[in-house]
Amino acid sequence: MDGMASLGDELNFTAEASEEESAQSHGGNPWRVLVVDDDPDVFRVTELSLKRLRFRNRAVRLLTASSGAAARAHLEKEPDIALALIDVVMETETAGLDLIRTIRTELGLYDMRIILRTGQPGQAPERDVILNYEIDGYADKAELTAMKLFTTVVAALRAYETVSDLSRLTVELEKRVAARTADLERLAMIDPLTGAANRRHFEMRAAAEITEARRCDHALGAVVMDIDHFKRINDRYGHAAGDAVLKQIVDIATLNLRPCDLFARVGGEEFAVLLPGSDREDSLATAERIRKAVASAQIEADGFRIPVTVSLGVCALADEDEHIEPAISRADHALYRAKVAGRNRALLTRPVRPVSCERDS
Numbered sequence: 001m002d003g004m005a006s007l008g009d010e011l012n013f014t015a016e017a018s019e020e021e022s023a024q025s026h027g028g029n030p031w032r033v034l035v036v037d038d039d040p041d042v043f044r045v046t047e048l049s050l051k052r053l054r055f056r057n058r059a060v061r062l063l064t065a066s067s068g069a070a071a072r073a074h075l076e077k078e079p080d081i082a083l084a085l086i087d088v089v090m091e092t093e094t095a096g097l098d099l100i101r102t103i104r105t106e107l108g109l110y111d112m113r114i115i116l117r118t119g120q121p122g123q124a125p126e127r128d129v130i131l132n133y134e135i136d137g138y139a140d141k142a143e144l145t146a147m148k149l150f151t152t153v154v155a156a157l158r159a160y161e162t163v164s165d166l167s168r169l170t171v172e173l174e175k176r177v178a179a180r181t182a183d184l185e186r187l188a189m190i191d192p193l194t195g196a197a198n199r200r201h202f203e204m205r206a207a208a209e210i211t212e213a214r215r216c217d218h219a220l221g222a223v224v225m226d227i228d229h230f231k232r233i234n235d236r237y238g239h240a241a242g243d244a245v246l247k248q249i250v251d252i253a254t255l256n257l258r259p260c261d262l263f264a265r266v267g268g269e270e271f272a273v274l275l276p277g278s279d280r281e282d283s284l285a286t287a288e289r290i291r292k293a294v295a296s297a298q299i300e301a302d303g304f305r306i307p308v309t310v311s312l313g314v315c316a317l318a319d320e321d322e323h324i325e326p327a328i329s330r331a332d333h334a335l336y337r338a339k340v341a342g343r344n345r346a347l348l349t350r351p352v353r354p355v356s357c358e359r360d361s
């Protein structure tokens with residue numbers, strides 16, 4: 001963009017209309033500029049210097065306060081103040097500096113631009129205030145002529161526009177990052193092929209369910225399941241058909257589970273199920289229901305009708321189980337026996353100790 005043309009657009013002097021009228025006729029919200037000074041003459045001079053200023057087709061509306069305390073009241077009511085022109089010495093020697101600390105730290109207004117003005121050149125602000133509170137300028141009132149003030153204010157409004165645009169953008173980006181992170185966390189818990197929970201999800205949920213089962217003295221069933229001769233299915237019908245079988249098995253199992261149960265794909269053709277509240281017998285009944293549903297399903301893939309069966313090992317959480325691993329390992333043992341016994345069956349673990357509703361003391 002041409003620099004001179006852009007300057008001409010931004011700095012548009014309107015002689016006739018008042019700032020309110022101009023703002024309304026252009027529909028532009030005026031820039032709010034807060035003038036804090038205990039000298040009434042300063043308001044008058046400031047108003048005169050900025051009266052005709054238009055920046056980005058928006059006029060300037062002056063808000064005035066004659067003390068730090070009065071300024072604070074304005075700031076609490078009007079958060080969208082672009083610029084504050086602040087006197088150093090007012091009700092106290094440091095009222096202006098105190099106000100700046102309030103603006104930045106207490107009120108958390110970081111976008112607002114701040115210009116300090118002093119009538120006492122000896123009253124230089126502390127260097128750390130200038131550095132730490134992002135002050136855009138420090139001027140001796142005697143040296144701040146009308147033109148200089150005008151230029152300073154335009155530069156500050158431009159800076160405010162940039163800073164507040166960046167703040168808005170940052171908020172928007174943070175929202176997007178949070179949404180994306182939630183998506184990624186969800187994806188990190190799911191097996192992409194079948195949409196079932198993955199091993200990581202299973203382990204996290206198992207830990208939570210064990211805590212819950214112990215707290216409420218509820219049973220917790222665990223089932224492991226393998227697709228029988230899955231390698232043969234892949235070899236005979238191809239991997240695409242194998243994948244289709246996996247998906248359909250997941251659908252069938254899910255249909256035969258409650259919403260509170262967790263069905264996970266924990267390996268190639270290996271699955272695990274958590275059954276909150278289910279004891280050994282309940283869990284066996286659920287496993288048997290899944291087995292029958294798979295055996296009687298019409299599984300089709302790649303134009304073939306593929307006969308599929310599953311074997312399952314079933315157990316329930318024991319009192320001494322601190323983690324899910326020992327239960328899964330017992331269920332795996334039962335699964336092994338189911339396979340040896342000819343597959344297409346669900347077997348319970350052999351109880352290693354008497355199963356009782358009462359806990360040993």
Ligand SMILES: [Mg+2]
Binds near residue numbers: 038039087089119
């Ligand atoms: Mg003063």
